[in-house]
Each structure stands twice: as C-alpha cells, then as structure tokens.
Amino acid sequence: MDLVRQVLDEQVLDRREEYMGKVDGIVLEMRDDGPPRVAFLEIGAPALARRFSPLLGDWIAALARHLGVSDGEPLRVPPARVLEWDVDIKLDLDARDTSAMAWEHWVEDRIVRRIPGSGASSGKSTKGGK
C-alpha cells in the first residue's frame, strides 16, 4: 500500500460511519529486523499543523490544553483498529469515545449551545451526519 497516496489525508470514519477527521499524520516504527511499519495513524489538528511547522503544532496543542479541550495530542490509532482501507478509512471505534471529537464537543458546549436556536428546529434534523 502506498502510504502517502492511499492513507495520508484520507477521510476517516468511525464504525457508525460518522466522519471523525482525516489521517493527519502517520507514525512509523523503525525495526532492526525488517522494514519500518505503521505504528499509528494520527488524527487531529496538532498532527496536521506539525506537517507545516512544528511550532504551529505545539501552539495548537498548548491552546487545546489551555482551554481544557484535550491533552493536546492527536488521536493515535494502531492499524489493527482499521476495519476497511478503502477510499475512506473505517475504524473499529466510536468517535464519541475518542479525542477526535474533543474540539467538536468543546465548540458545542462552550459556544454553539449558548446561542439560541442551536437545538431543536422545525426543519433541521437532530441526528445522523454525512
């Protein structure tokens, strides 16, 4: 498998097929007795930002810690948790149980929920996503 073309930057779904982010980074494990292998897929803004600038990545991680969003580290998923390697990568996880949704929940709790009309609506649906 071509890691850069077929894995990096691809869409990640959880087992309910909810969008949980993109493959923002790949951590390789170097081995003495064989070729390197994938240790983790990383999902989250700090991993993405570190590909542009380590400083920017650290700043986003520090911001996440400061605001109490998460521990600031991207979600790391071992390849054993991957259910399907297709155009989208499907994981054997529930996004709601992971830090991939930490920012989503923070924005929901601290900002969106406080604005009137963010919940029930005449036309809009309250469950399911793309």
Added chain:
Amino acid sequence: MKNVLKLLLGVVTSFAGFIEVGSLSTSAQAGSAFGFQLLWAIALAAMGVAVLAEMAGRLAALSRHTVAAAIREHFGVHFYSVPFVAEALLDVLVLASEIGGIAIAVRLLTGTALLWWVLPAALLVWVLLWRGTFGMIENGVSLLGLVSLCFVVAVFRLHPHWSDVAHGLLPTLPTHHHARYGFIAVSILGATISPYLLNFYASGAVEEKWSEKDLVTNRLVSGLGMGFGSTISMAVLVTSALVLRPRGIAVESYEQAALMLTPALGRWGLVLFAASLGVGCFGAALEIALNFAYTVAQAAGWNWSEDLVPRQDARFSLVYTVVVGVAALVILSGIDPLRLTLLSMALTVIVLPIVVFPFLVLLNDEAYVGPHTNTRVGNAVIVLIVGAGFLMALVVVPLQILGGQ
C-alpha cells in the same frame, strides 16, 4: 411528473441564483461603456460555468466526494493549502460584496445610509443559515429570485435591434479604451465562474444524496440552469446598453445602475431593480457562507450538513457564523462596495487556475468517476477559457489598478 418538477426546480434553482452583485454590476458596466459589444463574454463565461458545474455534480454523484475533500485526499494537504487559502480569502471578499449588495438594495428603496443596513443584512443571512435547511435555502431564494426576470421583460419593452444584439455575441475589439474593455471582460468571467460554485454545487449534490442515476438530471440542470442564468445577465447588459449608454451614464455607483429599468418599467423600475439586487445578493451570500463552512469542514474531515441542527455539527456552524461576521466587518470598514465587487471579480480570474486545474485532474481519474471521465472537449473548453482569462487578467488588472479606475 415528480421528476419533471424536481428537474424544473433544479433549473430554477441554478439560474435564479445567477444574478447577484457581481454579475449585475459587471453586466451593467459592460452595457453602459461598450453597448452590446461584450455579450460574447457572458456567453463564453456561461458555457464555462455550465461545463464546470456538470463536472462538480458528476464528481459528487459518482464518488460521494465534494471538491474540497477530494482535492485534499488526492493531492495531500501541502498542495491543497494553496487553493484552500486563495479560495477562502476570495470567499470573504465576495461575501462582503454580497452583504454590501443587500444593504445597497435597502438603501435604494429607503434612501438611508448603507452602513445602517450591513449588520441587519448579515444577521438575516446568519439566522437563515442557523435555522434553515439546505432545501429551504435553495428553493426559497430561487423562487424569490425569479423577480430578476424583470430585466428580460425590460429588454422586450425597449425593442432593441436584434441584429445588433446578436452581433455582440461575436468577440470584437473596441475602437477605444482597450484596457477597460479587457478589464470588464475579465470581471464578467470572474462574476460568472465563481470558485465557490464548484464546491457548493458538489456539496449540494452530496446533501441531496445524488448517485449515478442522477447524472442525466445533473447534465440538464447545469446546462439549462446556467444557460437561463446567463440570459438574465445578458438582459441586464442589453438594458444598460439601451438605457444608460445613450444618456452617457457610466456606472460608477449602484444609484446610476438602478435607473436602467425606469424607461421600460416606469416607477416600478427602481423597486424591481432593488428587489433583484437584494434577493440575488441574499441568495449568493447564503451560498458563499455555506460554501466556506463546507470547504473547511470537508478539508478537515469534520461532520457537516446544513440539514443538521447546529449542535450536531458545531464546528461547521461556528465557521459560517464567524465568516459572516468577518465579511460584515469588511463592508463596515467603509470600503466602496462597487469597487470591492469589481476587484474581487477580477481577482477571481487570477485564482481560478489553481482551483480549477486540480479539479480537472480528479475528473480524469477513474478512481473518482469510474468510466465517466471527462471528454477531451470538456477538458479543452475549461483549459482554454480559464487559461485565456488568467492571461488576460494578468495584463488588464495591473493596468486598471495603475489607471486608478
């Protein structure tokens, strides 16, 4: 029967949203400065946008991927960051122009100062996004947008020499003001082929769960919709050529442009002009703000849908909230809305190649569209229109800026 209705609605949707601040002001300027001579630019641009919209719909129907998601996944985030930033900045400028357009429409009707209406206009846009669904926004705004057919009525009441009008469909060089002519031609191209339309159209197709069986509908909706839409832009140009040009009125403000319907439609002329401008800008503002949030969410892999309550896609909802606010601030800074519009239209043409060419690559990749890859003609039409527009913009935009007007 249901399918026919669905198709009709689709066509109305795509053409009624066609007239907004960009197409209205560029067409009005073209007619007042050069008569019918720039009609060809509208025809060419309409062909380009129809072909591109068909491609965006095809990509979405077959791959279930929008343009933003597919480009990041295929080319990687380093490459994608360039068109992403360019399109995001442009979206803010154009959104600011549209919010300015709504405020101008209200000013035309009430005579009060523009700045009073910027925040109410932005708030109205936001409330509809916050509470409305995709279908409600598309269909509601489109039906209201039918008011812009008043320009077509005006053309028939003004009895133009049709042979002169037809002559304008053939590109010719003017005898004077070459740089201005080129600048308006480029602006027309930018007003018609907006980068936001690509991802918006694809996102709409995903929102409405299009699949392979919708390909025929997609072809009809994109072709007919953009074709009818350009008819209205052409009607604006022709009306302006027949009314403003003989009186020596160059469109340097919306107040001047607003007079163009009066000879044909009497005292209703101003009201209909303001209504067309207001509704068109309102629709475009909704689409651009939504597209901005679509693009960010799809590039980052977040959950997104205008049909979910904001709590269910909080980051997505926060993004359109912030961008509407930022765009309102741009207009409140006191920048002249007409100049901002013309500048953003011309900048659009310079940005187009970096947005459109990666998109073309995807449409030629069987991994995304299976056997339905682009034809050579489709590729050639887009490369020629976007490429020629870009080269022309490189020449005329600096000339126009240096010339001061």
